[in-house]
Amino acid sequence: MFESTGGRYVIDLLKEWKVQHIYGMPGDSINELMEELRTEDDIRFIQIRHEETGALAASAYSKLTGHIGVCLSIAGPGAVHLQNGLYDAMKDKTPVLALVGQVTTSSVGTDDFQELKLESMFEDVSVFNRRVQTAEQLPDMLNQAIRAAYAEKGPAVLVVSDDLFSTKIKREKALTSSEYSKPNIRAAEEDLRDAAKLLQAAKKPVILAGKGADGAVPEVLKFAEKLKAPLIASLPSKGMIPDDHPHNLGQLGQLGTKPASEAMKEADLIVLAGTSYPYREYLPDDAPAVQIDIDPRVIGKYYPSTVGIVGELGPALTWLTQNLDEKDEGFLHTYIEKRKEWHLQLQADIDKETAMLQPQQVLGEIQHIMEKDAVVSLDVGSITIWTARYLKLSKQKMVISAWLGTMGCALPGAIAAKLAYPDKQVIAIVGDGGFSMGMQDFVTAVKYDLPMIVVVFNNQKLQLIEDEQKQAGNKPTNVDLANIDFASFADACGGQGFTAKTRAELKEALAKAKDSRKPVVIDAYVEDISSI
Known part of the structure; x- marks a missing residue:
């Protein structure tokens, strides 16, 4: 007979499923699981500053590698913060596991502090969504959750009261296993x-x-x-x-x-x-x-x-x-032949000299320093359109929030990319609107020594929204953004920051960023020209 805590069973099973790291933030409804993680060497806990970053990073990791991404949150507000990243995984059909804390078993249903109806909240954003009732159920439900995430290509949510992680379980034999057999579907x-x-x-x-x-x-x-x-x-x-x-x-x-x-x-x-x-x-x-x-x-x-x-x-x-x-x-x-003419036109756009940097020129310079096996994490907005047209990828990988199209996905994607491929160059391409949505987690990249290049296209506005308002025949409204000195912010986080307002400054910044062993932000001031 084997006896161990529920939390230890979770850790051991995650290792059997080849999970190497978990994104999360500690808190009072997951502290018993955190205690088990504290003594574990084979699973790395990545402490993020916002749970949305953790869920988006887990989703990006899954898209890049095909392996399940794992995120962890407390009950209540932490669980709510996971939603955006889980919806990204749901819409882009990629396996993610969310381990979500809950108030103690004896308090569930009493409207305790930070208690929410988590099963109801996650129902629309999951392919598997269950609350563990007893510690004895935990190992088998975890296996079911991960298998469902792989089989149905989406998020699996397991809600667990923290006291169950510290409860001792005695088991004579296992009911389930950590094996998943991928079907080979052949056409008729x-x-x-x-x-x-x-x-x-x-x-x-x-x-x-x-x-x-x-x-x-x-x-x-x-x-x-x-x-x-x-x-x-x-x-x-x-x-x-x-x-x-x-x-x-x-x-x-x-x-x-x-x-x-x-x-x-x-x-x-x-x-x-x-x-x-x-x-x-x-x-x-x-x-x-x-x-x-x-x-x-x-x-x-x-x-x-x-x-x-x-x-x-x-x-x-x-x-x-x-x-x-x-x-x-x-x-x-x-x-x-038309393709050749189109590419000549694009190259002419990149090569032309202008008084102020233009987005396509920045992408042309990124092209020069981008390595053959680089990973590009692309954000959502006008930056998506510019990159789709002007950045040429051959053997590089790219990750994006495709179907949900959520701004702020590039930095979490870059963090996930560097953890997945520590020896590869990672470049995040993001607008100032998207970066400022979750830029606090740049310090996460610094903390865990994840060198990357984050190029912020800074035009102090939500360019794509302005373009869409104009196309609809409306006067642009509430699209201007207060400027942030992103280079100084990067320095303050312990990374490196460069400001580029000319092509020469951009070339120099990218050259230094490529050789840097720190996470780098390049604050590239670009002209606010329409992308559509």
């Missing part, structure tokens, strides 16, 4: 044959690839080359689908390229490869579609699919590639 050959007929008949096919291409990029590229089709990448797959591949026309939509938009509107067949792209206005009016996804619920969800193929992308595309005859490349050749 009938569906593949129906798709092949459409593909063979198409004269102007276009492929739109999404984050489902992760792990299947070689197959996507071989398929595009055999089909002689232009390739468009959804934003979450930027970097995954190399920007320098000659078929790649870039992104689609508000942040996309002109060639991608034109090719999509001209297409007589679209292939939705691992994406459920939601912006119907950027897709053809009535072209037939082949959609490939492992989730049958998204087939035809945003565009009327003619043939739906439920299965893993790589094997499905391999079958289609092998069963396609050679295609005419006239349509592809047209858009390869």
